[in-house]
Amino acid sequence: MSELSRPYGGYAGRILRVDLSSGRVSTQDLPRDWARLFIGGSGLAARILWEEVGPGTDPLGPDNRLIVATGPVTGTAWHTSGRSVMVSKSPLTGIWAESHFGGHFGPELKYAGFDALVVSGRSPRPVYLWVHDGTAEIRDASDMWGMDTYETTAAVRDDVGYPAAKVLSIGPAGENLVKYAAVITNSHDAAGRTGMGAVMGSKKLKAVAVRGFGSVRVADPDRFYELALEARDRVLGSDQAMELRRYGTAMLVEVKQAIGELPTYNHRSGVFEGFETIGSHHIRKNYWVATKACFACSLACKKKNLVRGGEFRGLFSGGPEYEGLYAFGSNCGVDYFPAVLKMNWLCNRYGIDVISAGVSMSFLMELRERGIIGEDLLGGVDLRWGNHEAMIEALELIARREGVGDLLAEGVREMARRIGGEAERYAMHVKGLEISGQDGRTHRSAGLTHAVAARGADHMRGLVTVDQLAYRDVAAERFGEDKADRVVDGYSEDYKALAVKMHEDAYAVRDSLIVCWYSVGWPPLFWVDDFSRVLSAVTGEESWSDVGEVWLAGERIVNLKRAFNVREGITRRDDTLPERFTREPMPEGPGRGQVVDLERMLDEYYELRGWDLETGFPTRERLEELGLSDVAEELAGAGKLARGGGGS
Amino acid sequence: MAEQRVLLVSPELCTGCRLCELACSFQHFREFAPSRSRITVVRKEEEGLDIPVVCLQCEDAPCVAACPTGALWKEDESGLVAYDFDRCIGCKVCITACPFGGIGWDPKSGSVIKCDWCGGDPQCARICPTGAIKWVRAEEADATKRDRVARRFEEVSRLITAARGGV
Numbered sequence: 001m002s003e004l005s006r007p008y009g010g011y012a013g014r015i016l017r018v019d020l021s022s023g024r025v026s027t028q029d030l031p032r033d034w035a036r037l038f039i040g041g042s043g044l045a046a047r048i049l050w051e052e053v054g055p056g057t058d059p060l061g062p063d064n065r066l067i068v069a070t071g072p073v074t075g076t077a078w079h080t081s082g083r084s085v086m087v088s089k090s091p092l093t094g095i096w097a098e099s100h101f102g103g104h105f106g107p108e109l110k111y112a113g114f115d116a117l118v119v120s121g122r123s124p125r126p127v128y129l130w131v132h133d134g135t136a137e138i139r140d141a142s143d144m145w146g147m148d149t150y151e152t153t154a155a156v157r158d159d160v161g162y163p164a165a166k167v168l169s170i171g172p173a174g175e176n177l178v179k180y181a182a183v184i185t186n187s188h189d190a191a192g193r194t195g196m197g198a199v200m201g202s203k204k205l206k207a208v209a210v211r212g213f214g215s216v217r218v219a220d221p222d223r224f225y226e227l228a229l230e231a232r233d234r235v236l237g238s239d240q241a242m243e244l245r246r247y248g249t250a251m252l253v254e255v256k257q258a259i260g261e262l263p264t265y266n267h268r269s270g271v272f273e274g275f276e277t278i279g280s281h282h283i284r285k286n287y288w289v290a291t292k293a294c295f296a297c298s299l300a301c302k303k304k305n306l307v308r309g310g311e312f313r314g315l316f317s318g319g320p321e322y323e324g325l326y327a328f329g330s331n332c333g334v335d336y337f338p339a340v341l342k343m344n345w346l347c348n349r350y351g352i353d354v355i356s357a358g359v360s361m362s363f364l365m366e367l368r369e370r371g372i373i374g375e376d377l378l379g380g381v382d383l384r385w386g387n388h389e390a391m392i393e394a395l396e397l398i399a400r401r402e403g404v405g406d407l408l409a410e411g412v413r414e415m416a417r418r419i420g421g422e423a424e425r426y427a428m429h430v431k432g433l434e435i436s437g438q439d440g441r442t443h444r445s446a447g448l449t450h451a452v453a454a455r456g457a458d459h460m461r462g463l464v465t466v467d468q469l470a471y472r473d474v475a476a477e478r479f480g481e482d483k484a485d486r487v488v489d490g491y492s493e494d495y496k497a498l499a500v501k502m503h504e505d506a507y508a509v510r511d512s513l514i515v516c517w518y519s520v521g522w523p524p525l526f527w528v529d530d531f532s533r534v535l536s537a538v539t540g541e542e543s544w545s546d547v548g549e550v551w552l553a554g555e556r557i558v559n560l561k562r563a564f565n566v567r568e569g570i571t572r573r574d575d576t577l578p579e580r581f582t583r584e585p586m587p588e589g590p591g592r593g594q595v596v597d598l599e600r601m602l603d604e605y606y607e608l609r610g611w612d613l614e615t616g617f618p619t620r621e622r623l624e625e626l627g628l629s630d631v632a633e634e635l636a637g638a639g640k641l642a643r644g645g646g647g648s
Numbered sequence: 649m650a651e652q653r654v655l656l657v658s659p660e661l662c663t664g665c666r667l668c669e670l671a672c673s674f675q676h677f678r679e680f681a682p683s684r685s686r687i688t689v690v691r692k693e694e695e696g697l698d699i700p701v702v703c704l705q706c707e708d709a710p711c712v713a714a715c716p717t718g719a720l721w722k723e724d725e726s727g728l729v730a731y732d733f734d735r736c737i738g739c740k741v742c743i744t745a746c747p748f749g750g751i752g753w754d755p756k757s758g759s760v761i762k763c764d765w766c767g768g769d770p771q772c773a774r775i776c777p778t779g780a781i782k783w784v785r786a787e788e789a790d791a792t793k794r795d796r797v798a799r800r801f802e803e804v805s806r807l808i809t810a811a812r813g814g815v
Contacts (some may be wrong), residue, residue, distance in 0.1 A: 076680045077670040077775070104666070111681065164691075187693050213755075215673070215681030225674060229775065232667070236777055290696045293663035296670060298777035300663040304696040316696070 007032035008539035009219030010072030011040070015048075016114045016136055018129060020203050021062055021121030025136050030115050036541060037627055039512035040071030040115060042098055043557040045087035048118060049096070050560060050631065055567045055638070059091040059195075060177060060202035062122035068109065068168070068208070069116040071514040072538045075107035075216040075295075076224070079231040079526075080516035082107055082295025090194040091202070092179040092356070092411050093432035095565045096454045097194035100511065102294035102302075103186035108166040111212025119203060128169075128207040130160050133214075141206040145175060148349040149184040152207050162211045169207035170197040171351030176401045177201050178409040180356035180434070184348055188302075188318030189294070192353040194433065194455055219540025227534055231526070235298040240523035245291060248303040249518075250280035252322035252437075253329075259468070259490070260589035261442040263435070264330040265385060266362035267428045267580060270439050271589035274335025278325050283337060292318065299519055305341055312338040320344035320354065323459075326437035327358025332365060333385030343388070343395060350399035356411055357398060359434035361391055363412045364404075366426050373419060379403040428578050431456035431570070440581045440598075442591030443468045445496040448601045451575045452500065454561035461511070462504035464496070465522045474524045478502065493597050497604035505554035506531075512557060528554075556626040559618055562611070563631045566640050572616035575602060612642030619643070652727040652786040655763070655770055657700050658793070661780035664691050664698035668772035668781055675771040676761075684754050686763045687772050687781070700781055702772070703750035703763040705729045711762075714745035719760075726765075727786065733759050 007013060007030055015028045030044075038044045045067040057063045067087040074081050084106030090097030109117065113134035123138070126145040130137045144155050152169040167185060174181040174197030181197025182190045191197075200206075218224045235241045244251060253275055256262040260270040276282055287307060293300035307315040315338065320328070324344040328334055347354045364383050367373045381397065381404050382390040397405025407415055412434055416427035428435040433456025440447015445464040450457040466475040467490045476484040479495065479502075486494040509531050510520050519525045528550055535544035543549050577598055586594045606613050610622035619642045623632035635641040669685035677684055687702040709729050712720045719735035720742055722728075742760060743751045751762045763770075765783075773783040784792050 077667060077674060107682075111683065213681075213683040215677070215679040215684065217679045221674070221678045232775060232777060291663055292696070292698070293665035293777075295666055297663075297665050298667065300665065300778065302663075318696075 007035045008072065008541050009217060010076070010538035011035060012110050012113050012115045012214075012216070014114055014134075016117045016131065018117065018119050018136060018138065019121040020119060020123040020127065020138065020205060023138055025138065027114075027134075035072070035539070037553070038557060038560075039509065039535070039553055040074070041069050041512040041514035042085050042087065042100075043508065043512035043553070043560075044071075044116060045069040045085060045098070046096075046557055046560045046564065048116070049087055049089070050564050052118075052120075053089050055569070057089055059089045059094060059199065062120070062203070064089050064199060064202075066119040066196070066199050066203065066205070067116060070106040070110050071115075071512050073513040073515060073534060075110035076218060076538065077228040077296055078224070078515070078534055079228070079235060079519065080294065080297045080299070082297060083514040083516050084109070085511065085514060086183060086191040086196045088194075088196060088199045090432075090455065091177070091198045092195040093456050095431060095456070095568050095570060096561050097196065098455055098511075099183070099191035099193045099196050100460065100514070101183070101185060101189050101191040102297075102516065103166070103189035104295045105166040105168055105185045105210065106514070107216075107295050108210045108212050110216050111214045112210050113212065113214055117208070119205060122202065123204040126204050126206050128156055128209065129205065131208065131210040132160075132212065144206050146172065148172065149351050150187065150349055153187070156207050156209045160209050160211070162209075165209045165211045167207055167209045169351070170200045171349055171399065173350045173352045173399045173409075174198055174201035175206075176399065176409070178352060178398055178401065179411045179414070180353040180409075182347065182351045182353045184351050188348045190348065190353070193355065193458075195353075197351045218538045220537045224534070224537040227537055231530070232298045234525050235519055238519075238523055238525055241299050241519060241525065244518065244523070245300050247280035247284055248291075248301050249322040250283050250303070250320075250325055253279040253325050254281065255469070256326075256437070258590070259442060260586065260591035261439045261446075261468070262330050263326055263437050263439055265333055266331060266359070266366040266426060267435060267439060267578075268366070269588055270442050270586055270591055272330035272335075274333075275330060277335045278329040278337050278340055287337065287341070289316070294516070297516065301518055307338045307341065310338060312342050315342055315345060317341055317345040317348070319348070323437050324354040324358075327355045328391065331358055331362045331437075332391060334388050334391070335386070336388060339388035339392070343391060346392065346395045350395070352395065352398060355436050356434040357395065357408070359428050360408045360412055360415065361394055363415065363427055364408070367419065367423055370422075370426070372422050372426075377404065377407070377419075425579060428580070429457055430577060431574050433457045435578070438463065439586070440577060440596040441586045441594040442589075443490050444493050444596060444601070445490075445499050447577055447581055447596040447598060448496055448500045448605060451577050451598055451602065452605060453504075454558075454565055460517055461507055462500045463521060464499045464503050465524060467496070467499065469522065471524055478527075491591065491594055493601050497601050497608055500601075501605060501608045504558050505551055508554040508557040509550055512553070552626065556628060559609075559623060559626055559628060560631060562618055563623070563628070563635060566617055566635060567638060570616070572602070572606075572614065575616055615642055617642040653765075653783055654705070654727070654786045654789050655702060655765070655773060656782040656784050656789050656792055657702065658780050658782070658796070659697065659699040661778045662689060662698040662700055663778055663780075664689055665777065667775045667777065668700060671771035671775040675766050677757075684756065684761065686752065686761050688749075688752075701749050703729060703746075704748055705763070710745040710747060711742035711751055714741045716741065726768075728765055729762070731760060731762055731764065736760055
């Protein structure tokens, strides 16, 4: 591939296109203006999805796209450059879907010559994709259909003859179109959320393997390398980062118990009496074996754990992360760590999202306790608080879509619709995506984030930590000394709209570079001024050294995702929270009595975004300012563009 | 005699982040390309192991003995097994002879690639975030390992003291 085809430094310069209906493989040069406007990763994929997946497209039909994207930083030595993103229209929510994952796949895709992979169509038989050295082949995977992700990874590596090939794969859950099926890489790194595994399954795409012997070249190598070493040193110099290395994200179990934000019993409470035995100190002391990192990460938050005795003796697996510990632990009343590890491991093998699976089970547990469902619905699976045997049984059924597993496989919004009656009240989701391990009642900005994030109840796109973890100095830097005290008050709505808007914009850049949430969100070691320096050194595009341009890119990307959702029918009515968070005061713990005043934060948020207060539609003026005139035109044509802000 | 140093590799500390590969390829080719790195981390996924593999600069180096043109030789002063591109005919017999996989072939430059200690300041050791790769004085290499083992006993001793109710 010629140097000239690269729009800027850092990029491979090409997009790989695979149509599984026709079997056609082709490549496309990465348009220079896409790189400049949308950076890469999540932003670039948003542009592609906007153009190619029109409103009303069936997420599990051949017209949906499955995009795997990297960014200009991917594959370099800058801290956490190993992240990648999968983007599609979600079968779980019917709207914008993005699911990021770590490991080593993204860099390998760049070394193979591609910034992104776009899959369309549907294969008549099971296949896998073998990407290498600037090209790709569609290969038969009939023998692999039915395998779990570990078996698939091994079979694919064997078939291509490269033991170091990086593999993305689905298990039986993806094949059986479980609505929240995950895609797994590297044994335990998951593109977990929004059902990307089901999209792969619908296309009969069992796996994607990649091996690359190329390189990533940056525009200003000396400057860039200096920044990479500085980033590494900053991480190693941070006590919190090193604590995260020691304990992993499991640390959050204790942290959130202390602030009353550890979701417990289907998000009813924020404190769990059994937190200690699913907490990081207990895990480190009794189960920890090794610490691992994703590509180019100096922090290394991944843990390998071994169960040395008892019911699950011999189980050796990566994870679980905090979200798995809360979803299968506190939220279902389970305080036995080996059981949580076992469920997490099953999810990795079968390709299931741990959050959606855990919340779907806690939903049925609560409905049963309240007498809203009868025993007959459970088909003999004894789902009740703390019964991990029944949960393990349920996971098996979910993967195969058998018995109650077939209902659970739909996610809580659809389950509630089928069950009817009072059920919806206890269905913990926003826009169809199960709520992650936060609670707006004791972390107000998290409430707003869950309500407005493009993929539904999302903790990755706008989660503010300066309030949750009381980083007052950082709050003063970002918001000004006068606002800092109000910003860090987690029980107050004050300035939370401002904080969420700011963090969404910053994280949109992070997700497009792509770099990791950890050490950007928590601990807050890097921020938009760092991204500005990195982007200009990588790409050689001078305008990125203006930090305002970087902020603008973030806002542009957030608005494009919003436009995609609005085109699908999303309005302010969908930017909501389960009434548990807005009407049911936190029953116990440090945040006892707290509820979320969502409407107030929403008004402020739309105001700051330049969106219409009544409908939540973007305005023409703001979209044009962001360089999205064509998007504004299309929304106007569909009657989904707001007037106002002085626009026409 | 100048002090000799060695690259001390401790696989038990390796997280598999590959920063060493990135630093190495950048130092030698000014690009990020793990396939062109002189150090490679081999991952054993199921076992949870990551093992950095790099030229060990053998005292009695099989690659030196095997090389038919004198393109590889042992430097007395530093202890480095040195390589001269101009004398190399690209026969790759050194790759065959090396018992450790410490020598590779780079098709892009058409040359053997092996660790040259970056001329005395190995970038893999500079960037390694966990101390799995260290640039230490040769006579202290074993002491460095021993020290780490000893530190484990310190921890055990603390636990015992605590269990006895001591301070």
